Amino acid sequence: DAGVIQSPRHEVTEMGQEVTLRCKPISGHDYLFWYRQTMMRGLELLIYFNNNVPIDDSGMPEDRFSAKMPNASFSTLKIQPSEPRDSAVYFCASSALPGQGGGETQYFGPGTRLLVL
Amino acid sequence: KNEVEQSPQNLTAQEGEFITINCSYSVGISALHWLQQHPGGGIVSLFMLSSGKKKHGRLIATINIQEKHSSLHITASHPRDSAVYICAVRLIQGAQKLVFGQGTRLTINP
Numbered sequence: 079d080a081g082v083i084q085s086p087r088h089e090v091t092e093m094g095q096e097v098t099l100r101c102k103p104i105s106g107h108d109y110l111f112w113y114r115q116t117m118m119r120g121l122e123l124l125i126y127f128n129n130n131v132p133i134d135d136s137g138m139p140e141d142r143f144s145a146k147m148p149n150a151s152f153s154t155l156k157i158q159p160s161e162p163r164d165s166a167v168y169f170c171a172s173s174a175l176p177g178q179g180g181g182e183t184q185y186f187g188p189g190t191r192l193l194v195l
Numbered sequence: 196k197n198e199v200e201q202s203p204q205n206l207t208a209q210e211g212e213f214i215t216i217n218c219s220y221s222v223g224i225s226a227l228h229w230l231q232q233h234p235g236g237g238i239v240s241l242f243m244l245s246s247g248k249k250k251h252g253r254l255i256a257t258i259n260i261q262e263k264h265s266s267l268h269i270t271a272s273h274p275r276d277s278a279v280y281i282c283a284v285r286l287i288q289g290a291q292k293l294v295f296g297q298g299t300r301l302t303i304n305p
Contacts, residue, residue, distance in 0.1 A: 109291055111291075111293075120281075120295055120296070120297045120298060121281065121283075121295040121298075122295070123292055123293060123294075126291055126292065128291070133291070134290070134292050167236065169238065171238075173291070182226065182243055182291070183240045183243060184228070184240055184293070185240070186237070186238040186239070186240075188237055189236055189237075189238075191236075
């Protein structure tokens with residue numbers, strides 16, 4: 079398996095523009111997570127899905143952020159409008175059901191490094 | 196106060212030394228994860244613990260649920276172990292949300 083795939087790997091945009099980050103989880107995984115990493119706050123969970131349904135979005139900073147998972151193999155994280163304080167590395171991760179092989183180990187994608195000017 | 200605290204924040208050691216990184220948490224958990232973030236930024240899950248001890252190669256992770264404390268040990272450290280090590284806890288049994296420590300930056304000099 080190719081692992082978790084994220085695109086783009088790097089994104090530079092101007093304040094006010096819409097940004098869309100994409101993630102393809104590992105095939106067969108039931109959970110998908112979006113994280114943000116900054117120097118100041120470290121890693122933070124933004125939202126996670128179980129079987130394409132959002133379960134916990136309490137980490138989504140504000141209404142400018144939205145996430146969707148239209149099917150088991152694709153998710154997007156959208157920021158509209160973007161602001162300089164959104165500059166961070168955004169990671170997507172996926173995991174299988176508890177009790178299955180690999181269990182609750184989360185497999186991380188390579189991340190998208192976002193810079194908002 | 197953060198729910199998950201790691202110490203030290205930074206650690207520099209010589210090749211071959213025994214390394215210990217600590218993680219304390221203040222909430223009830225169902226599991227604790229240790230992650231490794233490489234200098235290039237990639238994150239790899241090392242261990243998931245709910246009790247006792249786990250070993251993988253030169254890495255050993257222990258957890259004491261009563262004391263709300265976990266340690267990650269590296270024996271015979273090597274420069275390739277240089278990375279940021281992150282502790283994360285799963286708060287509620289059945290839920291998958293992780294809360295992360297700030298990480299420990301480990302540098303092993305040859």
